[in-house]
Amino acid sequence: MNAGFITGHLQTDVGPVPQISTVWSFQDRLNTMKVRWSIGRMSYRVLPGIYAVGNPDKSSRVFVTGNYKLSFDHLRRALIGIDGWLLVIDTKGINVWCAAGKGTFGTKEVVRRIRIHHLEKLVDHRKIILPQLGATGVSAHEVKHMTGFAVIYGPVKAVDIKHFLEAGLKASDQMRLVTFPLAERLKVIPVDVFYGKYYMLLVPAIFFILSGFYPGGYSVDSAFTVGWKSTLNLYSGYFAGCVITPALLPWIPFRRFSLKGIVTGWLAAFLLLWLNTLGGSIAETTSWFLMMGGLSSFMAMNFTGSSTFTSLSGVQKEMKTALPIQIAMVSVGLAGWIITRFLAL
């Protein structure tokens, strides 16, 4: 584990506590990029426990976060110039919101960490500050009941912590909202792009092989000329769903992500129709519209997982109708396209 952010140790009543830097090193930045792009599948964690920023004492604030290194990094960076304690709980290296949803950032773990690190000896007040998004897993009154520590929910974003402290532990309405602006959406796109993983290579490969067939024979030439077009069509459908749809989310009509996906998938198909890669016959072109629409629709629907406003009930309702339609579109399209390989339609 890379712990280059530890600059020293502080002697306290509960033993030595590592002191950490509030500045990101080059390594921190590089790793943040890598994590965003899912490079290396690294588990990006810090050791749970107590950390010190600045020179805290018994009256200093206690900030709780998960042991996903990005959460930890954002918090320590936001605390520049502040003397405080960090209580890092074990969320298995997962960010606060997701961990709260799963219950790993939860009442039990908060209580357990308060106890094993003897927080009551480290500070003489009885307040801990949690990120608001932890509230999904933590019950403030239960923590209070079990440990005597009152849970104060801080702002959604670590960057607002200073304002929150200056305002006397009050977050403005804006600071309490989870928004989903373009910049945030772009940040989470890589997750969905890599959803397909090796299928993204395997499926085009199969299309290359099938592309060699034409009514009456097989030609390697055709495998290439038709094959690259097929690959382009497939990737366009895929990216229309997992990149274009999230990026343009509020501007694409319909509320259902699956419908938004069909819109972008078909827009891409129209563009390719114009570029002449959807094949020569109506049967072939229709097949591509079905495949691209279905694929894009599925990938767009997948983005509900990265979005910050879709409810379980809503997604379940959407999937009930969308999934069968997507499967039908892709299979009918695929069957149609394969038939055009062998029959002149």
Place this chain on the structure above:
Amino acid sequence: MSRFTYLTDVVTLKLDPEKCTGCRMCLIVCPHAVFEIEEKKAVIRYLDYCMECGACAKNCQEGAITVKSGVGCAAGILNGLIRGTEPSCDCGSGGNCC
């Protein structure tokens, strides 16, 4: 600030005004400003903004709020369907994804 609305009239959020003491905790924890206080009691003002995260129910001392909480994630629901379990979001890609 533009706010997104997903499907309307599907969420399972309910509030029992009898039990509510108007402590405002639900207003504090809700990431979508679903609640407002009216006559010293919380009311569900924007039902369709609710994402069923469950934070309000979990932090209401009076047990006035109920919601069937979970993660609104298609991949998770699909996982559950395939494995025959509840929706589970273990896609294993670390911290970015749930």
